[in-house]
Amino acid sequence: MSREKTIVLEVNGRRHRAAFPPHRTLLEALRELGHVDVKCGCEKGDCGACAVLLDGEAVDSCLTLAWTAEGRAITTIAGLGGATSPHPLQEAFARLGAAQCGYCTPGLIIASESLLRKTNNPDDDAIRLALSGNLCRCTGYTKVFEAVREVARGRAVGGTQ
Amino acid sequence: MYAEFDLETPERLEDALAVLANGDGAAVLPLAGGTNLVVDLRAGRIAPNRLVSLGRIDALRWIRRTDGRIALGGRTTISDLLRSAEIAQYAPALVDAARVFGGQMVRNAATVAGNIACGSPAADLVPPLLCLDADVVLTSAAGARTVPLAAYFTGYKTDLRRPDELISEISWPIPAAPSANQFYKLARRKGDAITVTGVAISISVTNGVCTTARIALGAVSPAAMRARGAEALLEGHALTPALIEEAGRRAAEECRPIDDIRASADYRRHTVHVLTRRLINEAWARLA
Numbered sequence: 443m444s445r446e447k448t449i450v451l452e453v454n455g456r457r458h459r460a461a462f463p464p465h466r467t468l469l470e471a472l473r474e475l476g477h478v479d480v481k482c483g484c485e486k487g488d489c490g491a492c493a494v495l496l497d498g499e500a501v502d503s504c505l506t507l508a509w510t511a512e513g514r515a516i517t518t519i520a521g522l523g524g525a526t527s528p529h530p531l532q533e534a535f536a537r538l539g540a541a542q543c544g545y546c547t548p549g550l551i552i553a554s555e556s557l558l559r560k561t562n563n564p565d566d567d568a569i570r571l572a573l574s575g576n577l578c579r580c581t582g583y584t585k586v587f588e589a590v591r592e593v594a595r596g597r598a599v600g601g602t603q
Numbered sequence: 604m605y606a607e608f609d610l611e612t613p614e615r616l617e618d619a620l621a622v623l624a625n626g627d628g629a630a631v632l633p634l635a636g637g638t639n640l641v642v643d644l645r646a647g648r649i650a651p652n653r654l655v656s657l658g659r660i661d662a663l664r665w666i667r668r669t670d671g672r673i674a675l676g677g678r679t680t681i682s683d684l685l686r687s688a689e690i691a692q693y694a695p696a697l698v699d700a701a702r703v704f705g706g707q708m709v710r711n712a713a714t715v716a717g718n719i720a721c722g723s724p725a726a727d728l729v730p731p732l733l734c735l736d737a738d739v740v741l742t743s744a745a746g747a748r749t750v751p752l753a754a755y756f757t758g759y760k761t762d763l764r765r766p767d768e769l770i771s772e773i774s775w776p777i778p779a780a781p782s783a784n785q786f787y788k789l790a791r792r793k794g795d796a797i798t799v800t801g802v803a804i805s806i807s808v809t810n811g812v813c814t815t816a817r818i819a820l821g822a823v824s825p826a827a828m829r830a831r832g833a834e835a836l837l838e839g840h841a842l843t844p845a846l847i848e849e850a851g852r853r854a855a856e857e858c859r860p861i862d863d864i865r866a867s868a869d870y871r872r873h874t875v876h877v878l879t880r881r882l883i884n885e886a887w888a889r890l891a
Contacts, residue, residue: 487705
C-alpha cells in the first residue's frame with residue numbers, strides 16, 4: 443500500500459532526486475536533503491518557522507506533503523541569500539536587531555518576501571496580516587516591522603531586487 | 604505515527620473524481636490545502652487508505668461574476684479571496700473572515716471548499732457564505748448537484764457530501780437592492796486563533812425598509828446556523844434601535860452554544876446578542 447516514490451524536488455534552483463513515502467512532509471524531506479535552514483516548530487501550521495516559498499508564495503512546509511511539491515519551485519531562506527551575499531531582508535533584520543534567538547527568523551523573512559513580491563509599499567496593516575502566521579517570542583515584532591518597512595521603501599524607489 | 608496511505612496527485616479533475624469514485628466507501632479523502640487534514644493525519648484522528656491531492660487541479664481555482672452571481676471554484680484559496688476585486692465589492696463579509704483566517708501561510712494553502720468540507724462549526728467562511736445565500740455544487744464522476752449551503756450541514760461535522768463528491772463550486776446571487784454584508788470574528792487574537800463567536804449579517808434595503816435580512820452564526824451550535832427568527836423580526840420593517848436590539852436578543856435565544864476551553868455557553872450567547880446588534884446597526888446606518 444504505502445510505498446516510496448522517487449520524486450524530483452527543485453530547491454533553490456537545484457534539483458534533488460530522492461525517494462520518499464507519501465506521508466513525508468515537505469519539511470521533513472527538505473531537512474533530510476540537508477536543508478536544515480528550514481526550521482521545525484509546531485508542525486501544525488501555527489508558528490510559521492517552517493515557511494518556504496512554493497512558486498513564490500509562502501506556505502508552511504510542515505502542512506505540505508512532499509509529493510505535492512514536485513514540479514514546483516521551492517525556495518528556502520538559504521535560497522534568498524547567505525552570509526556572504528545577504529538578501530536585503532536578511533541584511534536589514536541583522537542590522538536592525540530584528541533577529542534575537544533566530545529560530546523564527548527564516549520563516550519571518552520568507553513570509554516578508556512573499557508579501558513584498560506582491561506589493562512594494564505595504565502599510566503596517568498589510569505587514570501585520572502577512573506576518574500573522576509567524577510566532578516570535580523574542581522581538582515583540584517592533585524591529586521586524588522596521589526591517590520590512592525599510593526593505594519595502596528600498597524596493598519602492600527602485601532599489602535592489 | 605501515521606497510518607499508511609496512498610497519495611494520488613492528478614492534474615485533471617476527471618482523474619481526481621475517478622479516484623474518489625473507485626474508493627469503496629469513506630477510505631478515500633480529497634486533500635486540498637492540507638491545513639486541517641495533514642494536522643489530523645499526524646494526530647491520528649483520521650486514517651484514510653488513500654488521499655487525492657487537488658493541488659494541481661487549476662480548473663477548480665477561479666473567481667468570476669456571471670449572470671447576476673458571484674461564483675468561485677472550490678480550490679480558490681483564502682488569499683485568492685483577499686486579492687479579488689469581485690469579492691471586495693460584493694462580499695465584504697468574506698473579506699472580513701479571510702483577514703482573520705489563520706496566518707499568511709495557511710491562507711495561501713487553505714481553500715474555500717476545504718473550509719466548508721472540514722465541517723467545523725467554527726469554520727470562518729461559513730457564516731459569511733450563509734448570509735450571502737450561497738449554494739455549493741457537489742461534483743462526482745456521475746454528475747453534479749447544487750445544494751443550498753443552508754441545507755448542507757446535517758449536524759456536528761456531518762453533511763450532505765458523499766465520499767465520491769467534491770465541493771467544486773460555490774456561488775451566490777448579487778442582490779438587486781442596495782445591500783451590505785459584514786462578519787465579525789470574536790477570538791483571543793485576530794490571527795491564528797479559533798473563533799469563540801462568529802457573526803455574519805447581510806441586509807438589503809428598499810425605500811427605507813429592510814427587505815432581506817440574513818444573520819448567520821458560527822461556533823455557537825453543532826454546525827454554523829442561520830438565526831431565522833431574528834431575520835424574520837427585521838424583514839419588512841424600517842429598522843429602529845429597539846427592533847435591532849430585539850433581533851440581537853432573538854439570535855442569542857436561537858443559538859445552541861456549549862461550554863468549552865475557549866468560552867462558556869453564557870458568554871457566547873451574550874456575544875451573539877451584542878455582535879448581531881452591532882453589525883445590523885452598522886449596516887443599517889450605511890444603507891438607510
